[in-house]
Amino acid sequence: MANLETFEHLFQRASERKGGPEKLAQLMSKPLSPKKIESIGDDRFLAEFTKKVFQSGFVWRVVVDKWPDFERVFFNFEIDKVVLMPDEMLEKKAQDSSIIRNYNKVKTIRENAMMIQAVRQQHPSFAKFVADWPGHDIIGLWAYLKKHGARLGGNTGAYALRALGKDTFILSQDVVGYFTQRNIISGSATSKRSLNAIQDAFNQLHQQSNRSLQEISQIISYSVGDNHIQAE
Incomplete structure (x- = not known):
């Protein structure tokens, strides 16, 4: 997926926008375990x-x-x-x-x-x-x-x-905007093609980082758009 940034790039940009890795970590939430x-x-x-x-x-x-x-x-x-x-x-x-x-x-x-x-x-x-x-x-x-x-x-x-508590990403405005701007999806974010492309991207980012879908979703959201304080 050539247009997808690495997790490291996303994380660094999100950290810079939120005042550093520690402050970013304070804003993030994690899913529950399957058990x-x-x-x-x-x-x-x-x-x-x-x-x-x-x-x-x-x-x-x-x-x-x-x-x-x-x-x-x-x-x-x-x-x-x-x-x-x-x-x-x-x-x-x-x-x-x-x-x-x-x-x-x-x-x-x-x-x-x-x-x-x-x-x-x-x-x-x-x-x-x-x-x-x-x-x-x-x-x-x-x-x-x-x-x-x-x-x-x-x-x-x-x-x-x-x-x-189920681990899932969210198609927030910032998340959809990111994948659209990177030309990973076009048109509706909820079309079968777009959903498959987004899932593939999250799977790739998960493999790179071993982070949950929820954390990755938040990091993408924090790395783009106009938000600089609030969570997705």
Whole structure:
């Protein structure tokens, strides 16, 4: 991949922009180990998927403020309870003023619970399924969530995985801008060709550095664009 810079170049530039390697390290976060991800309850996966679905295109703070009520209204996202909710119950809950009243998004809660339940029929748990998914094909996990889940395409699924500790890169504006400027991708960043090219680039940078996809993603973000203080 001729247009891709080496990890060392990216790291040096990010360090310079952030005031040195030590300050850069303070800004960065790391994913959880697969073993720790396995220990996460499947209800927390459904909760995070739901949170990100509702935050998409909405003020994140409002969702966070209302989150305790979401937990209460939807049985703390217990999978076996959520999948049994009939349409009438979903409609009623979607009218509850303590949460965000959006029926189309409320419907995704049961749909994503059903996805999780289906995975659990083939794996010890949904958490184990996610933990075991290889990082060199993280876009494959994105595609699975998009195909089998509800409203988990785009960056929604990736942000949920990141929040849960799964090692993934994020197609932030700076990251997409970097790969576009280097002519590694053209057009939509979410096309199959672009996603494969970005995954290949991350795999190459991982081999050079042995850093996580999450760290590499942040380093790329910090190395370009107008950001000089805030994280991606």
